[in-house]
Amino acid sequence: MAKRVCDREPEVLQAAAYGRMDAELQDHVAACADCRELLDVAAAILDDRSTLMREAHLPGAGLVWWRTNMRARQEAARAAVRAGSFVQVVLLVTAVVIAIALVGANLPSINKTALFAVVSSVPLFAFAAWLILAPVAVYFAVTEK
Secondary structure, three states: OOOOOOOOHHHHHHHHHHOOOOHHHHHHHHHOHHHHHHHHHHHHHHHHHHHHHHHOOOOOHHHHHHHHHHHHHHHHHHHHHHHHHHHHHHHHHHHHHHHHHHHHHOOOOOOHHHHHHHHHHHHHHHHHHHHHHHHHHHHHHHOOO
């Protein structure tokens, strides 16, 4: 950033922003090349700003409302997909555990009664997990926030 040369530059900027400049400051700007350049640049920027403000096209309220509703629906759909994906992952993991337990039941070196207890409890666990996670998934799918 360039170092300021004149100590009155903040006053010149303020005068350019408000559009009022007293006689003493006008005399200073006429005598100081740095302040004159600053005033020219500030005036050009302010002129561009006012032109852009006049030409700005604001969308109608109906369009803004429609876009907001569409964005809310899309966010709700994304939340539902996230919740559904979570439930699918949990059910997939449960299915893999059941498959491993069933394949393990055919191995001769494992105690059959202990394995049967584990295999018979896995479907109950999967059903309990489904009962718990299904309402959570529905909740995330239908909530607005």
